Amino acid sequence: MEIVRILMIVSVLFLLTACDSGSTSMALGSLERQRIALTATTNEVVVSLPVAQGSQVTQGTVLVQLDDTLQKxxxxxxxxxxxxxxxxxxxxxxxxxxxxxxxxxxxxxxxxxxxxxxxxxxxxxxxxxxxxxxxxxxxxxxxxxxxxxxxxxxxxxxxxxxxxxxxxxxxxxxxxxxxxxxxxxxxxxQKKLADLTIRATRDGILDNLPWNLGERVTQGSPLAVVLAGKAPFARVYVPEPYRVKVSVGDALLVHVDGVDQPIEGKVSWIANEPAFSPYYALNQEERARLMYLAEVQLPDSAAQLPSGVPAQVEMP
Incomplete structure (x- = not known):
C-alpha cells in the first residue's frame, strides 16, 4: 500500500509540473540585429579607417577607404x-x-x-x-x-x-x-572607383572591421560589418502547438535577461517550414517538439539593448 501511495503522489506532482510548464510557455532565443557585410570588390590596400568599431553610423558614412591611385x-x-x-x-x-x-x-x-x-x-x-x-x-x-x-x-x-x-x-x-x-x-x-570607398548602406552600429590599416585585402572578403536598425529583434523558436496562433503583426511580450519589465514587440516574420525534422515524418507527440523560427521586432525605445542577449517571448 505504501508503494502505491508513493506512486500516486509522484503522478500528481508530474501532472502539476506539466500543467505549470504549459501555462507559462515561452519561445526561447536571443536579441539580434541584421548583419550587413560590406565586401571588397578588388585587391587593394586599406589606407584609412575613419570610424572606430562600436560607433553609431548613418547611411553614407565612410567606413573604410582603399587605395584608389590606380583606379583614378x-x-x-x-x-x-x-x-x-x-x-x-x-x-x-x-x-x-x-x-x-x-x-x-x-x-x-x-x-x-x-x-x-x-x-x-x-x-x-x-x-x-x-x-x-x-x-x-x-x-x-x-x-x-x-x-x-x-x-x-x-x-x-x-x-x-x-x-x-x-x-x-x-x-x-x-x-x-x-x-x-x-x-x-x-x-x-567610375563605379569601380566609388567601390573603393566603403560606405554604410544603412543606419546602425559598426560591429567589426576585419582588416587593419595598411593590409592588402582580398577580393570578396568583408571589409566592414554593420548591425543595421535602431532596435534589435528577438529571434526565437516558436513551439509547433503555438504556430497557428502566431501571425505577422501580432503583439507579443518579450522578456530580456537583465530587464525587469517585459517589452512589447511585433512579429515581423515567422517561418512556414519547421527548423528541424519535417512534420510528415513524425507522429502527433513528436510534432509538438517542432520549432518554427520567428522574429519579433522591439520598439525604438529598446535601441540601447545589445545583440546576443538571451530573450524569451510569451506565447499567446
Whole structure:
C-alpha cells in the first residue's frame, strides 16, 4: 500500500509540473540585429579607417577607404577616350568647315583652267598634225594631258560635292555608337572607383572591421560589418502547438535577461517550414517538439539593448 501511495503522489506532482510548464510557455532565443557585410570588390590596400568599431553610423558614412591611385588613372583615361569620341562625333555632325569648302571650290576652278589650257593645246597640236607640222608623239602627249585634266576636274568636283553634302549617315551612327561605348566604359570605371570607398548602406552600429590599416585585402572578403536598425529583434523558436496562433503583426511580450519589465514587440516574420525534422515524418507527440523560427521586432525605445542577449517571448 505504501508503494502505491508513493506512486500516486509522484503522478500528481508530474501532472502539476506539466500543467505549470504549459501555462507559462515561452519561445526561447536571443536579441539580434541584421548583419550587413560590406565586401571588397578588388585587391587593394586599406589606407584609412575613419570610424572606430562600436560607433553609431548613418547611411553614407565612410567606413573604410582603399587605395584608389590606380583606379583614378583608369578613370582619367576613360575620360580622355570620351572626350576624343565626343569631338569626333561633333565633327561629323557639323561637317566640313567653310574654309575647306572654299579650298575645294578653288581647286575645282584651278582644274577647269588647267583643262581649258590642255584642251586648247590639244586642238592646236591636232591641227598641226594634219599639216604634218607635229609628230604623232606630240599629239599623243597633248591628248594624254587633256584626259588627265578631265580626270583632275572630275576628282575636284567630287571632293567638293562630298564636302558640301556633309558626313555620311553611317559614319555619324558609327561615331555615336563609339561615343556610347566609351561613356559606358567611363561609367564602369567610375563605379569601380566609388567601390573603393566603403560606405554604410544603412543606419546602425559598426560591429567589426576585419582588416587593419595598411593590409592588402582580398577580393570578396568583408571589409566592414554593420548591425543595421535602431532596435534589435528577438529571434526565437516558436513551439509547433503555438504556430497557428502566431501571425505577422501580432503583439507579443518579450522578456530580456537583465530587464525587469517585459517589452512589447511585433512579429515581423515567422517561418512556414519547421527548423528541424519535417512534420510528415513524425507522429502527433513528436510534432509538438517542432520549432518554427520567428522574429519579433522591439520598439525604438529598446535601441540601447545589445545583440546576443538571451530573450524569451510569451506565447499567446
Amino acid at each position: 588613372a583608369n578613370v582619367a583615361k576613360a575620360l580622355a577616350d570620351v572626350a576624343q569620341a565626343t569631338a569626333n562625333y561633333e565633327k561629323l555632325l557639323k561637317g566640313a568647315r567653310e574654309e575647306e569648302i572654299a579650298a575645294a571650290r578653288a581647286k575645282v576652278s584651278g582644274a577647269k583652267a588647267t583643262l581649258q589650257e590642255s584642251e586648247a593645246n590639244y586642238r592646236r597640236i591636232a591641227s598641226m598634225a594634219k599639216d604634218n607640222l607635229a609628230s604623232k608623239a606630240d599629239l599623243d602627249r597633248a591628248l594624254a594631258t587633256r584626259d588627265s585634266g578631265v580626270a583632275n576636274l572630275d576628282s575636284a568636283q567630287e571632293q567638293l560635292r562630298e564636302l558640301v553634302a556633309g558626313s555620311r549617315e553611317e559614319d555619324i551612327r558609327f561615331a555615336l555608337a563609339n561615343l556610347d561605348a566609351t561613356e559606358a566604359v567611363l561609367a564602369g570605371e
